[in-house]
Amino acid sequence: MLEIKNLKASINSKQILKGLNLSIMPGEVHAIMGPNGSGKSTLAHVLSGKNGYEVSGELNFKGENLNKIPVEVRAQKGLFLAFQYPLEIPGVNTNNFLKTSLNSVRKARGEKELDTLAFLKIVKEKSSELGIDEKILSRQLNVGFSGGEKKKNEILQMKILDPYFSILDETDSGLDIDALKIVAKGVNSSRSKQKSFLVITHYQRLLDYIKPDFVHVLSDGKIVKTGCGDLAQELEKTGYKKLN
């Protein structure tokens, strides 16, 4: 699904990622943990194609080199990033935005664009599956949403766009236990042989609900340790210091 080789990334001539290697197979869930400033969010943004980074190394997604592919085309190819800090977009109705978004993804996949009715049917289905009040979708995109609502909205967007590969950038931060369960449900209900996830988190807590196949520790721009789910529990006890 995703193959990262010797990925280096700098911003404003400061190097953040310093030769990162990671391979994620279809159906796998990988978790990335690591201290503040280790480059976790940079990895997420470099994968989704944000401008402003100087990137070298190889990024392969479903057998295709991503390096020169722009943000929106990556999304259309089935890459999704749930933001750590979802932006508030005043005046843009969430439903209209999502419909436009889903249709551009469908168009890229060669599928028929959906009319409003068909779209709303999907929205209803996905939001009730996750237990999210679909009313948030008739509001302006993230405007005045609580922290929890924003994160839930990210997960709902993920469910609706139905990507092959999803990156969750600290989606669990600041969530209460009920919202955390919704986030976990969003991931678990989508897990399949074709779908993969990269879950970036600070806390082992989320991984009680989303069982990862692999846990990686990112430190100073590199993966310094990889293990199975137990690694997260170990880190919870010992912290990151012992790794260095």
Place this chain on the structure above:
Amino acid sequence: MEKFEIDFKQIDQIKKITPKEKNFRIKNLKLFKNVGFPSKKFEDWKFTDFRKIIDNNFNKLDTEKVTYDFKKTELIKNFDHNYIILVNGALHSSNFDFEEKNKIKINSYDNNINYNLSENPLICLNHALAENGYFLEVEEDYKFNKTLVIYNFFTNNIKDKILNNKNKIKINKNSEIHIIEYTINDSKFKFINNVYEDLVLEKNSKLKNLCIQNNRSEGFFHKYLKSNLSENSDYVNLIFSSGLRFNKLDIECDLIGKNCSCNILSALFLNKNEHQEIKTRINHLVSNCKSYQRVKKVLDSESKGIFQGKIYVKDNAQKTNAYQLSKALLLHEDAEFNSKPELEIYADDVKCSHGSTSGSLDEDSLYYLMTRGLSRKESTKLLVKGFLNDVVEFIKNPKIKEFVENKLEEQVNGHK
């Protein structure tokens, strides 16, 4: 000013005028001829050098009458409405089938005397030469059942003309009306439309006015709008004039009766090379009145947007509540936005606030939308529509709102 010569004979040709009116016209023509078109040396025109704009866009100009061949225009089908059709500014026909006809008067406007002299050369020109226009009056205690659409149609044979029109709308006591001014432009050529409009809102009356364009226009529009608001009256002006080569809207509003309210809101999208100025002067002359201004502009390449807004509060206008906000979104480094907010306050117990911001699109917001599969262009459009949206939200009627949203969408997408 050799491109544009008018002599006093043109005033002689105006039919049925009294000697008094003739004098008034001649006096105004002299005033205009003394100074010519306003240049940026005029304080009110400092951001709009009209003389230069005329020089750059016209090789000749005249004010001679045109005859036109107007059969009919396509009416809006999205909602039921009454209508007035203006052709090149002159009253052509009207239809008030949804209303009690004895409550409404509509005539060609021919009173051209009772005006103060102006320092604005274009108003002098209008006072000198205006012949056409309409006078709409709503009798007391009458609330319109349906919206009134004023179709403002321009024909294709007005190349290099200056059309001077004068209009008046009077809403009598306890009456209410909702007007949509809808400009349809058939002219592929450049022309100037110079309008003077009077608005009188009597006690407890309400007027909601909405301006919108159907298509892109080569017209150069100047309109001076003078309104008088009596006690408890409520005036709302929503402006969606996009797709115009040149537009200067000069709004002066006298709040002369207690508890009246004046609301001016605009959502404008300026395409390449377009020039739009909104100038307001809200005169709080008595106590307990409210004024609210929200002007939003989106500026694309080489366009120029201007907002000059003045709030004047007279010494006895205590408990005034005045608000003014101007926001510009610049999509291109060659776009220009000028803003000049002014407060002149002589009363001590008032609440006045104003603000002006301008900026470009937020890159992080664009990125967020693009991670959902939208191209940069689509994301930009969404953000632009979002930026203008809070003005659209002032429209309560869902069918009219949808109609305006569609028109705005066309404008943002580059117009027809």
